[in-house]
Amino acid sequence: GAVVSQHPSWVICKSGTSVKIECRSLDFQATTMFWYRQFPKQSLMLMATSNEGSKATYEQGVEKDKFLINHASLTLSTLTVTSAHPEDSSFYICSARGRWDTEAFFGQGTRLTVV
Amino acid sequence: GEDVEQSLFLSVREGDSSVINCTYTDSSSTYLYWYKQEPGAGLQLLTYIFSNMDMKQDQRLTVLLNKKDKHLSLRIADTQTGDSAIYFCAAGSGNTPLVFGKGTRLSVIA
Numbered sequence: 353g354a355v356v357s358q359h360p361s362w363v364i365c366k367s368g369t370s371v372k373i374e375c376r377s378l379d380f381q382a383t384t385m386f387w388y389r390q391f392p393k394q395s396l397m398l399m400a401t402s403n404e405g406s407k408a409t410y411e412q413g414v415e416k417d418k419f420l421i422n423h424a425s426l427t428l429s430t431l432t433v434t435s436a437h438p439e440d441s442s443f444y445i446c447s448a449r450g451r452w453d454t455e456a457f458f459g460q461g462t463r464l465t466v467v
Numbered sequence: 468g469e470d471v472e473q474s475l476f477l478s479v480r481e482g483d484s485s486v487i488n489c490t491y492t493d494s495s496s497t498y499l500y501w502y503k504q505e506p507g508a509g510l511q512l513l514t515y516i517f518s519n520m521d522m523k524q525d526q527r528l529t530v531l532l533n534k535k536d537k538h539l540s541l542r543i544a545d546t547q548t549g550d551s552a553i554y555f556c557a558a559g560s561g562n563t564p565l566v567f568g569k570g571t572r573l574s575v576i577a
Contacts, residue, residue, distance in 0.1 A: 358509065386564050395555065395569040396510075445509050447565075455500065456565060460509040 354380045356448045358459025365436055365466055373431045373462045375446030381426035382448035386456065387419075390443040402429055436466040469493035473556050473568035480576050485543040487571045489556030492537060496558035499532060500565065501541045504553045513541070513554075543573075551575045 355378040365371050375385060384403050388396040400416075402408035402423035410416045418440075420432040429448070433440055443463050447456040473489040491499070497518045502510040516523045516530045516539075523530045529542040543550055553572050557565040 395567045398564045401564055447510075455498070455512055455515055456559075457512070458502070458510040461507075463507065 354378075354448075354450070354453075354457045356382075356446065356457045356459045358446055358462055360462060361460060362463040363465070365464070367437055367466055368435055370432055370434045371436055371464060373433075373444055373446075373464075375429045375431070375448065375459050377427050377448045377450075377457070380448075380450045380453075380457075382429070383426065383451040384449045385423055385429040386447045386449075387421060387429075387431050388445045388447070390445060390461075392443075396445060399431075433464065436464070438466045440464065441466045469496060469558050469566040471556055471558055471566050471568040473554075473571050475569060476572050476574070478574045478576060479546050481546060481548060483546055485541075485546045485550070485573055485575075487541045487543075487554050487556075487573065489539040489541075489568055490537055491539065491556075491558045491566075493558065493566075494534070494537060495560055497560040498558070499530075499539050500555075500557040500559070501528075501530065501539075502555040502557060502567075504555060504570070506552075510555065546573075546575050548575045548577055 357376045387399045400408040400410045408421035423429040445461040447458045449456040470492045479485045500515040501513045527544045531540045553570040555570045556568040559565040
């Protein structure tokens, strides 16, 4: 299947700093990318959907000024957690889908710990 | 909107078959997926089935779909310790985001 690479795999940052997470589709063009958040022992919660070249669509309750999503090219989307706080600590997973694909391919996830 | 439910835990002995069940609510979902998540890792697509199919088999995996009851199951034959993970059922259609169940934690006892 197609490969989606997410970087970094884990990051520890100080409270108040910003962290950028990258999601790359390595062998296909990802017209749509999804960002999910997963709390321990819980399911995935969709944060936002982004289409290449357009502004991301955020789910209700997700602060768009805090979680900045950029999908500037067909192979790269970034999620920036601004002014991170300990409650932002979580596992963040991206997934990417090509225009004609029926399935979404997932990155390996990024574990963010804010101290 | 779509709601996906699945049991939270399943424990089986090595060599037995595992059956993980899932129900969904939106009959317009056209694709139903099973993902596997190992500790600290992302999601790995195991298999998916179109809503116009009843069954799909792929090596040790068998997916059964009862569209009338909106019930999906994943059977893992000859379950191994390496199959221990969390299994997520997901439903979707077209370019909409997938809706996930809470995941079933499968424990395989040697």
